[in-house]
Amino acid sequence: MKKKRGVRWRIAILTGVIFFGFSILLNSCGRFQFRSSKKEINQFFADKKQKGTFHSYYQGKRFINYLEVGKDSLPLILFVHGSPGALDAFLDFLADTTLLKEAQLASVDRPGFGESDFGRAEPSLKKQAALIKPILEKHKKQRPIILVGHSLGGPVIARMAMDYPELIDGLIFVAGSIDPDLEPREWFRAPLATPFLSWLIPRALRASNDEIYKLKPELQEMLPLWSTIQCPTIFIQGQKDELVDPGNAVFAKRKMTGTNVEIVSVEDMNHFVPWSHPYLIRNAILELLHNPEVHAKKQ
Numbered sequence: 001m002k003k004k005r006g007v008r009w010r011i012a013i014l015t016g017v018i019f020f021g022f023s024i025l026l027n028s029c030g031r032f033q034f035r036s037s038k039k040e041i042n043q044f045f046a047d048k049k050q051k052g053t054f055h056s057y058y059q060g061k062r063f064i065n066y067l068e069v070g071k072d073s074l075p076l077i078l079f080v081h082g083s084p085g086a087l088d089a090f091l092d093f094l095a096d097t098t099l100l101k102e103a104q105l106a107s108v109d110r111p112g113f114g115e116s117d118f119g120r121a122e123p124s125l126k127k128q129a130a131l132i133k134p135i136l137e138k139h140k141k142q143r144p145i146i147l148v149g150h151s152l153g154g155p156v157i158a159r160m161a162m163d164y165p166e167l168i169d170g171l172i173f174v175a176g177s178i179d180p181d182l183e184p185r186e187w188f189r190a191p192l193a194t195p196f197l198s199w200l201i202p203r204a205l206r207a208s209n210d211e212i213y214k215l216k217p218e219l220q221e222m223l224p225l226w227s228t229i230q231c232p233t234i235f236i237q238g239q240k241d242e243l244v245d246p247g248n249a250v251f252a253k254r255k256m257t258g259t260n261v262e263i264v265s266v267e268d269m270n271h272f273v274p275w276s277h278p279y280l281i282r283n284a285i286l287e288l289l290h291n292p293e294v295h296a297k298k299q
Helices: 002-028 038-044 087-094 125-138 153-163 203-213 215-228 247-255 278-289
Strands: 053-059 062-069 076-080 104-108 145-150 170-174 233-238 261-266
Touching: 038 087, 053 125, 062 087, 062 125, 076 087, 076 125, 076 153, 087 104, 087 278, 104 125, 125 153, 125 215, 145 153, 145 278, 153 170, 153 215, 170 247, 170 278, 203 215, 215 247, 233 247, 233 278, 247 261, 261 278
Parallel strands: 076 104, 076 145, 145 170, 170 233, 233 261
Antiparallel strands: 053 062, 062 104
């Protein structure tokens, strides 16, 4: 009997060591970090006429990292990535010479991703909005300011527009996950959010699970606030999106009664619009930049 117990303990210890080693391996693998290094990003801009510059700041105890390209005398376009992800999701846009003629472009690492406290998520959309707010305050003299949010970046920019309407002049949702009733019920989210299992998965996926697990109540909290958004809005949505229900675009049109919402719907498009259909985002940015309503609040 003692011999069997000893074997079981050795198997348990070996299993734990294997899981721990596997976790370390995944965390060190670039593919599971969902971010590019600063060196890689600088190499991307090496042959570009306008270079990207990194900026960072502390907001309370949280560290936020972002990248800027272009003249600070032009309007600002701020890109907000999905989950998991990082600011490099929009690198090709930040090097777009057509956009750079008309705007300064910036992309932020949301809390828990990229270089912004990697692995330490901030499930509260209200707190995420507050953490990104300093970028808008820094550039408010450049009005207008337009936000572009992909996937979970969608509810983040929505919350920013609800809480800081004086700083924001236009919104572009790209497959934004904003309707709490359309959030999928994924059984694995709760187990992965437990202290033991959360530390066995890569940090980017841990941060992603932590915020997605709490997303539905965050969206429910925002329900009474949608009608307060008054800036022009474009919602880009693919009908073949298997990650975010296409009905989210309909939700935006129905709930955003304080402004005009233009829906750009593509029948055969999936969730990964920034990479499969980047021209739709580019066209939406140019459309808002040329919209007189977007410039109405410019000081």
